[in-house]
Amino acid sequence: xxxxxxxxxxxxxxxxxxxxxxxxxxxxxxxxxxxxxxxxxxxxxxxxxxxxxxxxxxxxxxxxxxxxxxxxxxxxxxxxxxxxxxxxxxxxxxxxxxxxxxxxxxxxxxxxxxxxxxxxxxxxxxxxxxxxxxxxxxxxxxxxxxxxxxxxxxxxxxxxxxxxxxxxxxxxxxxxxxxxxxxxxxxxxxxxxxxxxxxxxxxxxxxxxxxxxxxxxxxxxxxxxxxxxxxxxxxxxxxxx
Amino acid sequence: xxxxxxxxxxxxxxxxxxxxxxxxxxxxxxxxxxxxxxxxxxxxxxxxxxxxxxxxxxxxxxxxxxxxxxxxxxxxxxxxxxxxxxxxxxxxxxxxxxxxxxxxxxxxxxxxxxxxxxxxxxxxxxxxxxxxxxxxxxxxxxxxxxxxxxxxxxxxxxxxxxxxxxxxxxxxxxxxxxxxxxxxxxxxxxxxxxxxxxxxxxxxxxxxxxxxxxxxxx
Amino acid sequence: xxxxxxxxxxxxxxxxxxxxxxxxxxxxxxxxxxxxxxxxxxxxxxx
Numbered sequence: 001x002x003x004x005x006x007x008x009x010x011x012x013x014x015x016x017x018x019x020x021x022x023x024x025x026x027x028x029x030x031x032x033x034x035x036x037x038x039x040x041x042x043x044x045x046x047x048x049x050x051x052x053x054x055x056x057x058x059x060x061x062x063x064x065x066x067x068x069x070x071x072x073x074x075x076x077x078x079x080x081x082x083x084x085x086x087x088x089x090x091x092x093x094x095x096x097x098x099x100x101x102x103x104x105x106x107x108x109x110x111x112x113x114x115x116x117x118x119x120x121x122x123x124x125x126x127x128x129x130x131x132x133x134x135x136x137x138x139x140x141x142x143x144x145x146x147x148x149x150x151x152x153x154x155x156x157x158x159x160x161x162x163x164x165x166x167x168x169x170x171x172x173x174x175x176x177x178x179x180x181x182x183x184x185x186x187x188x189x190x191x192x193x194x195x196x197x198x199x200x201x202x203x204x205x206x207x208x209x210x211x212x213x214x215x216x217x218x219x220x221x222x223x224x225x226x227x228x229x230x231x232x233x234x235x236x237x238x239x240x241x
Numbered sequence: 242x243x244x245x246x247x248x249x250x251x252x253x254x255x256x257x258x259x260x261x262x263x264x265x266x267x268x269x270x271x272x273x274x275x276x277x278x279x280x281x282x283x284x285x286x287x288x289x290x291x292x293x294x295x296x297x298x299x300x301x302x303x304x305x306x307x308x309x310x311x312x313x314x315x316x317x318x319x320x321x322x323x324x325x326x327x328x329x330x331x332x333x334x335x336x337x338x339x340x341x342x343x344x345x346x347x348x349x350x351x352x353x354x355x356x357x358x359x360x361x362x363x364x365x366x367x368x369x370x371x372x373x374x375x376x377x378x379x380x381x382x383x384x385x386x387x388x389x390x391x392x393x394x395x396x397x398x399x400x401x402x403x404x405x406x407x408x409x410x411x412x413x414x415x416x417x418x419x420x421x422x423x424x425x426x427x428x429x430x431x432x433x434x435x436x437x438x439x440x441x442x443x444x445x446x447x448x449x450x451x452x453x454x455x456x457x458x459x
Numbered sequence: 460x461x462x463x464x465x466x467x468x469x470x471x472x473x474x475x476x477x478x479x480x481x482x483x484x485x486x487x488x489x490x491x492x493x494x495x496x497x498x499x500x501x502x503x504x505x506x
Contacts, residue, residue, distance in 0.1 A: 039474070050466045053473040060477065099484045103477045110473040114466055134406040141402055145393055154456040155389050159403065162385065162449050166407050169438070173410040176434070177417060213481075220488050227495040231502055 027212035034206030067097035092221030249338035290419035344376030367422025
């Protein structure tokens with residue numbers, strides 16, 4: 001029993017078939033629970049009710065980064081071991097990552113308006129998210145413009161590797177370029193900077209919810225891609241026959 | 242390798258090769274900006290470093306798709322791939338040829354266009370130095386983008402979408418060097434960062450670009 | 460209904476935008492999956 005067994009599309013389809021209902025159910029419960037609980041938290045002393053935005057902003061931002069890392073790992077697996085499911089999972093994850101980045105940017109802008117007095121500020125964190133969004137768009141555009149699926153997987157894999165390095169580089173380059181308004185890590189372990197438990201637990205739940213939601217969406221989209229690929233293969237076989 | 246370099250440069254400088262187009266574009270951009278923001282010295286001078294750097298970047302972008310597209314069309318790219326010269330080396334040489342025909346003229350022309358934008362005189366060495374250090378990275382990253390999109394329809398638009406985000410770190414440090422040059426501050430720190438990025442790009446990107454080319458020639 | 464104070468518009472807009480984006484993503488995912496499954500089943504039945 002090894003994880004590589006799931007590289008077999010049929011095995012992958014069978015296993016995820018059974019796991020999906022549970023995943024979708026728990027994702028729905030955690031998402032709704034976390035967001036509703038977050039919505040019902042009391043107002044913050046300084047930020048008023050805008051603090052409630054954190055329960056969308058932080059999980060979305062977290063997933064935006066994690067999905068890129070997941071795509072990087074999946075691309076590496078594809079490049080090294082040539083498992084098709086891995087390449088398809090990377091392809092399936094990209095639009096989700098782009099939407100998560102967009103949510104993080106949009107909620108950040110809406111939140112920044114009353115708090116910082118501006119919709120947009122060229123602050124390092126905001127800027128690096130914008131750059132991450134550009135990378136997602138380029139990645140998705142490349143996938144959709146190469147016709148041969150294996151070449152597309154190879155090219156996007158290479159782009160993902162190079163893009164990861166440059167996304168990271170940009171992250172630190174913008175720090176050099178401008179010091180920002182954005183607060184540091186909200187969940188830091190240092191005492192005194194930590195948010196109060198009233199906000200922390202709903203935030204944890206909301207993060208878990210976004211994580212499960214992302215996983216469920218990735219699995220569904222990967223299944224879609226596998227089916228499309230199978231259909232294309234069958235059609236190609238028919239054409240030849 | 243030398244033969245390839247000479248061949249590429251000759252192709253680029255011949256009629257229809259697009260040599261000088263980048264510099265002309267750069268000139269037009271520098272001439273258009275004052276129309277957009279007004280001819281005032283006080284408004285132009287602070288934005289001049291950024292305009293010059295963004296202009297150089299866009300001018301560089303213009304000729305990128307020519308790096309591999311023509312060779313792909315007439316089949317000489319396949320010959321290069323099967324030649325004894327490693328494909329990584331061929332990529333590096335073609336990027337070098339692109340830099341000599343596009344990047345180097347930009348570096349040399351930038352001080353002139355700086356005058357148009359009221360760039361203070363004391364910033365000119367910083368501008369030239371930053372462009373001279375940064376544009377090789379632009380050419381090499383462009384070669385990577387061109388390698389990925391070679392053989393694609395609508396490749397040109399996709400190329401800019403893929404390459405421009407990769408240019409961000411170079412742009413940040415390059416413009417920072419020039420800005421510090423304007424204000425007369427020390428430029429060593431961003432200069433070192435920029436040189437580091439360029440060297441890393443020159444060392445590693447040929448591998449990625451050659452991998453992409455092999456996929457596209459499969 | 461809980462009181463959102465002076466920032467009601469801000470908070471509701473943030474929740475609205477995010478939920479709309481997530482709903483769109485989920486809808487697109489589910490629809491594409493259903494479409495692919497139908498197409499595949501149809502092909503396997505006929506072909």
